[in-house]
Amino acid sequence: MEIKMHTPITTDKIKTLHAGDLVLISGTIYTGRDAAHKRLVQLLDEHQPLPIDLSGQVIYYTGPTPAKDGRPIGSCGPTSSYRMDPFADKLMGIGLKVMIGKGDRSESFIEDMLFHKGIYMQTVGGAGALLSRRVKKSKVVAFPDLGPEAIYELEVEDFPVIVTYDIYGGNLIDDEVKKFQSIDKKNFE
Amino acid sequence: MRIGESMREIKTIEITKVIKELALDANCNIGKSFIDRLREALQKEKSQIGQNVIGQIIENDEIALNDHEPMCQDTGLVVVFVEMGYEVHLDGDLYEAVNQGVREAYDEGLFRKSVVKHPLDRKNTGDNTPAIIHVKLVPGEEMKFTLAPKGGGSENMSLVKMLTPAEGIEGVKKLVLHTIFYAGGKPCPPLIVGIGLGGNLEKSALIAKEAIMRELDEVNPDPILAKLEQELLDEINELGVGPMGFGGSTTALAVKIASYPCHIASLPVAINLQCHASRHKSRVL
Numbered sequence: 001m002e003i004k005m006h007t008p009i010t011t012d013k014i015k016t017l018h019a020g021d022l023v024l025i026s027g028t029i030y031t032g033r034d035a036a037h038k039r040l041v042q043l044l045d046e047h048q049p050l051p052i053d054l055s056g057q058v059i060y061y062t063g064p065t066p067a068k069d070g071r072p073i074g075s076c077g078p079t080s081s082y083r084m085d086p087f088a089d090k091l092m093g094i095g096l097k098v099m100i101g102k103g104d105r106s107e108s109f110i111e112d113m114l115f116h117k118g119i120y121m122q123t124v125g126g127a128g129a130l131l132s133r134r135v136k137k138s139k140v141v142a143f144p145d146l147g148p149e150a151i152y153e154l155e156v157e158d159f160p161v162i163v164t165y166d167i168y169g170g171n172l173i174d175d176e177v178k179k180f181q182s183i184d185k186k187n188f189e
Numbered sequence: 190m191r192i193g194e195s196m197r198e199i200k201t202i203e204i205t206k207v208i209k210e211l212a213l214d215a216n217c218n219i220g221k222s223f224i225d226r227l228r229e230a231l232q233k234e235k236s237q238i239g240q241n242v243i244g245q246i247i248e249n250d251e252i253a254l255n256d257h258e259p260m261c262q263d264t265g266l267v268v269v270f271v272e273m274g275y276e277v278h279l280d281g282d283l284y285e286a287v288n289q290g291v292r293e294a295y296d297e298g299l300f301r302k303s304v305v306k307h308p309l310d311r312k313n314t315g316d317n318t319p320a321i322i323h324v325k326l327v328p329g330e331e332m333k334f335t336l337a338p339k340g341g342g343s344e345n346m347s348l349v350k351m352l353t354p355a356e357g358i359e360g361v362k363k364l365v366l367h368t369i370f371y372a373g374g375k376p377c378p379p380l381i382v383g384i385g386l387g388g389n390l391e392k393s394a395l396i397a398k399e400a401i402m403r404e405l406d407e408v409n410p411d412p413i414l415a416k417l418e419q420e421l422l423d424e425i426n427e428l429g430v431g432p433m434g435f436g437g438s439t440t441a442l443a444v445k446i447a448s449y450p451c452h453i454a455s456l457p458v459a460i461n462l463q464c465h466a467s468r469h470k471s472r473v474l
Contacts, residue, residue, distance in 0.1 A: 020238075035311065065262050066299040074299055075253075075262040080342050080375045102342075103375035103434060124242050125342065125377040125433050126466045128262040130249035147313050148262075148301045162238070162435070173373065176436025180236055181429030188366035188428070 019170030024158040051142035055095030063148035075128030092116035121161035196278040197330040201286035208290025239437025264300035265338030274329035337469035343376035374434020377464035385459035388449035393459035396447035
């Protein structure tokens with residue numbers, strides 16, 4: 001069953017979520033990928049104010065295509081999350097709670113996430129046209145010079161995600177891959 | 190006879206038009222044979238999440254086709270293979286003609302501009318150029334263009350490794366399986382796996398990318414490679430990675446291998462992963 005959830009996704013809500021849960025998110029989320037993460041962390045390191053308040057927020061790792069006339073956004077599927085691993089600890093340190101992207105992430109990210117009681121969710125990579133239908137509004141709120149890598153504020157409705165790493169150490173990827181692996185590890189280790 | 194008398198003149202403006210049309214089509218139209226292959230995979234997929242993911246990919250690809258929108262926000266770095274007949278004469282710069290076609294398509298199609306001018310200072314070029322252009326001279330008076338918008342996610346999980354001859358076929362298989370297992374969901378499976386065996390460092394990578402452009406149903410004319418393609422496909426799908434790495438029995442839809450003669454000391458292996466947004470279109474001019 002799908003769980004409907006409205007942003008902000010508070011610690012209390014995060015406590016109810018487990019790896020494998022299908023969640024439909026509605027409300028405000030922010031986009032951010034490589035270049036925006038680098039800038040945010042640079043600002044933090046220089047003790048400068050950030051252009052957005054990340055406390056209790058959701059970051060979706062995407063860089064959308066430009067919107068057609070009359071539409072809020074273009075294609076907007078997830079990008080690979082591991083590239084944001086080096087920045088996640090500092091952003092969770094100022095309150096970032098939810099990260100949405102695709103693919104597995106490093107051990108050190110998982111440790112940081114468990115420490116900060118954050119949560120990692122995935123959408124379907126390469127389903128950018130489909131996912132764009134769940135975005136109702138979008139506007140650039142920081143770093144417009146980065147083009148597709150700018151930070152957008154999105155208003156989403158029933159945005160479909162799957163909880164991948166939960167605060168209890170649950171790991172959907174490891175669990176599911178094991179279920180379907182039928183080849184001996186010696187063949188690829 | 191004067192030199193050039195029997196040459197066929199092709200105008201670069203025609204090349205720009207072809208490239209633009211191929212890029213506009215490739216980004217929005219995955220092609221019927223690929224969707225058919227996804228439907229077959231949906232029937233066979235053992236994981237419930239995996240079925241859900243393949244279902245979303247099919248729905249996505251149909252929206253992209255019907256509404257003429259990019260199926261993926263990563264509209265790629267454009268790779269163009271040009272086969273140019275010896276008897277063709279151009280009235281201008283081939284590379285600029287191709288880049289102009291890319292520029293026009295990415296502007297008009299509202300595709301994402303995903304190219305930075307310098308790998309270290311990383312400023313976006315703003316028009317998705319330059320393309321990566323490979324030119325091959327062939328007999329005849331035609332030009333064939335194959336265009337592929339190549340996404341960053343699957344390219345990032347690709348590699349070249351120089352194995353030793355002693356490692357042989359077992360070494361090749363282990364490298365392929367290891368690479369795909371640890372790539373997990375990052376290259377956006379179900380994959381098309383392009384493999385280049387032999388040549389040298391750069392040749393192996395080039396033939397691996399060419400292999401991705403082959404028709405899905407085409408049987409490899411080399412019996413050794415045809416057998417290896419099938420064995421690898423079966424073993425890749427036993428890894429359990431599954432659609433988008435969520436676990437399951439569909440990790441790859443096809444394995445395509447190309448080979449080339451190589452040095453007595455070497456066994457170069459290039460693995461070029463192609464995500465499920467497997468976009469490439471060709472046209473002859």
